[in-house]
Amino acid sequence: xxxxxxxxxxxxxxxxxxxxxxxxxxxxxxxxxxxxxxxxxxxxxxxxxxxxxxxxxxxxxxxxxxxxxxxxxxxxxxxxxxxxxxxxxxxxxxxxxxxxxxxxxxxxxxxxxxxxxxxxxxxxxxxxxxxxxxxxxxxxxxxxxxxxxxxxxxxxxxxxxxxxxxxxxxxxxxxxxxxxxxxxxxxxxxxxxxxxxxxxxxxxxxxxxxxxxxxxxxxxxxxxxxxxxxxxxxxxxxxxxxxxxxxxxxxxxxxxxxxxxxxxxxxxxxxxxxxxxxxxxxxxxxxxxxxxxxxxxxxxxxxxxxxxxxxxxxxxxxxxxxxxxxxxxxxxxxxxxxxxxxxxxxxxxxxxxxxxxxxxxxxxxxxxxxxxxxxxxxxxxxxxxxxxx
Amino acid sequence: xxxxxxxxxxxxxxxxxxxxxxxxxxxxxxxxxxxxxxxxxxxxxxxxxxxxxxxxxxxxxxxxxxxxxxxxxxxxxxxxxxxxxxxxxxxxxxxxxxxxxxxxxxxxxxxxxxxxxxxxxxxxxxxxxxxxxxxxxxxxxxxxxxxxxxxxxxxxxxxxxxxxxxxxxxxxxxxxxxxxxxxxxxxxxxxxxxxxxxxxxxxxxxxxxxxxxxx
Numbered sequence: 001x002x003x004x005x006x007x008x009x010x011x012x013x014x015x016x017x018x019x020x021x022x023x024x025x026x027x028x029x030x031x032x033x034x035x036x037x038x039x040x041x042x043x044x045x046x047x048x049x050x051x052x053x054x055x056x057x058x059x060x061x062x063x064x065x066x067x068x069x070x071x072x073x074x075x076x077x078x079x080x081x082x083x084x085x086x087x088x089x090x091x092x093x094x095x096x097x098x099x100x101x102x103x104x105x106x107x108x109x110x111x112x113x114x115x116x117x118x119x120x121x122x123x124x125x126x127x128x129x130x131x132x133x134x135x136x137x138x139x140x141x142x143x144x145x146x147x148x149x150x151x152x153x154x155x156x157x158x159x160x161x162x163x164x165x166x167x168x169x170x171x172x173x174x175x176x177x178x179x180x181x182x183x184x185x186x187x188x189x190x191x192x193x194x195x196x197x198x199x200x201x202x203x204x205x206x207x208x209x210x211x212x213x214x215x216x217x218x219x220x221x222x223x224x225x226x227x228x229x230x231x232x233x234x235x236x237x238x239x240x241x242x243x244x245x246x247x248x249x250x251x252x253x254x255x256x257x258x259x260x261x262x263x264x265x266x267x268x269x270x271x272x273x274x275x276x277x278x279x280x281x282x283x284x285x286x287x288x289x290x291x292x293x294x295x296x297x298x299x300x301x302x303x304x305x306x307x308x309x310x311x312x313x314x315x316x317x318x319x320x321x322x323x324x325x326x327x328x329x330x331x332x333x334x335x336x337x338x339x340x341x342x343x344x345x346x347x348x349x350x351x352x353x354x355x356x357x358x359x360x361x362x363x364x365x366x367x368x369x370x371x372x373x374x375x376x377x378x379x380x381x382x383x384x385x386x387x388x389x
Numbered sequence: 390x391x392x393x394x395x396x397x398x399x400x401x402x403x404x405x406x407x408x409x410x411x412x413x414x415x416x417x418x419x420x421x422x423x424x425x426x427x428x429x430x431x432x433x434x435x436x437x438x439x440x441x442x443x444x445x446x447x448x449x450x451x452x453x454x455x456x457x458x459x460x461x462x463x464x465x466x467x468x469x470x471x472x473x474x475x476x477x478x479x480x481x482x483x484x485x486x487x488x489x490x491x492x493x494x495x496x497x498x499x500x501x502x503x504x505x506x507x508x509x510x511x512x513x514x515x516x517x518x519x520x521x522x523x524x525x526x527x528x529x530x531x532x533x534x535x536x537x538x539x540x541x542x543x544x545x546x547x548x549x550x551x552x553x554x555x556x557x558x559x560x561x562x563x564x565x566x567x568x569x570x571x572x573x574x575x576x577x578x579x580x581x582x583x584x585x586x587x588x589x590x591x592x593x594x595x596x597x598x599x600x601x602x603x604x
Contacts, residue, residue, distance in 0.1 A: 014603065029414055103488060104488075105485075105486050105487065105488050105512075105513045106486055108486055108487070108488070108537075108539070110487045111489065113488060179451055179491060179494065182447055182448045182451055183448060183451045183452055185448050186403065186448045186449065186451075186452050187452055188404070194512055229447065229566070230566040231583065231584060232446060232447075233446065234444060234446070234447060234448075235446050235447070235448050236445075236448075236449075239448075281580050292567075317566045319566070320567075320569075323538045324538075335525070353559070356537070356538055356539050357539050358538060358542060359538050
């Protein structure tokens with residue numbers, strides 16, 4: 001069975017030969033360079049010429065082919081190169097393509113810290129007249145997109161992921177300021193809507209152009225919009241449904257018009273109460289399944305509740321087990337999540353977010369070994385040691 | 390005499406205009422500044438309780454805190470004139486290497502809403518900066534926040550530096566998405582708060598009932 005067939009089976013909620021595995025095919029399943037180099041050594045692999053930091057200002061790496069094969073990765077991605085659309089201001093600061101300022105502390109990952117609508121109260125006219133919304137037809141964003149996808153399609157058996165590294169709310173938050181945007185939801189709804197409308201038009205334009213090139217040739221379309229804190233959604237679910245969901249729905253309608261690929265949403269945090277809404281608007285898979293967030297830890301219950309409606313992509317705990325557990329703990333975690341989420345397909349094995357700098361390399365090895373050894377169908381019988389009865 | 394319950398309700402609802410109006414009216418009516426302040430802190434206490442019960446979310450908390458801040462600003466000159474100050478001071482910051490601030494900002498808002506003086510050091514704060522600020526402001530409490538597992542480990546150094554500086558009775562509360570009560574204990578913090586609302590109770594508990602602000 002090829003990787004592509006394995007992935008299609010998972011998304012059709014059928015059991016393949018084994019659970020598909022993702023490493024580095026999304027912006028939330030990458031690995032920090034230091035850990036990557038240590039794992040390379042543990043795996044006895046030589047340095048890879050085809051590995052690269054995802055951007056110059058990130059410590060996260062896109063591993064080379066040998067590493068990905070050793071990990072058993074079933075996917076390859078295009079799209080993360082859009083992160084390079086930025087203008088450096090100094091060694092720790094840059095402007096992204098929306099005009100948002102990003103800052104890093106030392107070697108850390110950059111965070112958005114200063115958008116064009118943050119410092120002053122913008123008017124709706126300011127929002128609508130802003131001259132620097134990214135243009136969909138900017139050819140520098142996805143160089144050689146069609147040929148790269150066609151090469152993946154014709155020369156490999158991997159499932160092809162288009163990591164569309166944009167979202168609706170995330171761009172609004174970055175441009176307006178995180179607290180300011182949350183406040184607008186209650187205090188200035190028409191401003192919040194004006195922003196969502198402009199961002200929706202912008203990201204739909206970008207997606208449109210890209211999908212005109214590759215929509216027929218990709219297997220998975222991943223898009224991003226975090227809606228949850230550690231313990232609860234960003235806003236009341238009924239507010240999400242009334243104010244924001246219509247924009248998400250319009251976006252996905254536009255996507256479906258250009259591709260038949262499976263639609264996977266990246267969404268961190270305690271978003272259980274919004275999952276039904278995402279299914280309604282056409283989300284078919286959820287990444288990264290942050291199991292340490294409230295309401296997301298009982299993966300057996302999630303599987304029961306959503307059945308064939310959602311494919312779960314990720315779920316290996318990265319807040320506690322992967323960085324601070326032992327290799328045995330990691331294996332137990334893998335066993336549990338596979339047992340909970342992989343029956344009848346519907347699970348893509350991946351870390352529950354990027355593998356960060358402090359993760360012991362032995363834990364990374366244990367994770368991918370566990371995927372290989374425990375992920376074969378039919379799944380092993382009997383309850384895993386730490387699953388709820 | 391205006392009903393201060395309306396002021397409390399306005400702040401709870403995040404209605405900044407009415408909160409300011411009702412504060413001004415109460416002042417004009419000669420109501421004691423302390424009494425007006427108490428009506429405001431009750432509002433934030435109610436907001437905290439609703440947040441802990443998952444009845445409200447962060448946007449509601451933000452607009453309530455903003456209404457409280459603007460209403461307090463109107464009252465501030467009278468409080469100062471009457472010598473009414475918060476009973477004690479807290480220092481807060483995000484740990485070194487970490488630039489995230491929303492959680493820390495929410496805790497600062499809730500502590501101010503409970504009439505604690507808060508010195509907010511911002512993000513990427515070194516252990517030495519925490520020590521310096523706590524000393525300079527005679528703080529009873531230091532709050533340390535982290536969002537990432539990568540930076541959370543730096544909380545260990547921060548707690549160690551604060552203890553090593555011999556700041557006596559200063560208490561340390563830690564929090565943030567990856568932080569747990571177990572981790573807090575392990576690194577020698579005095580307390581852990583799971584969210585901004587719980588952080589008020591945690592502050593009052595560790596600093597001591599006899600030294601806590603009113604309400």
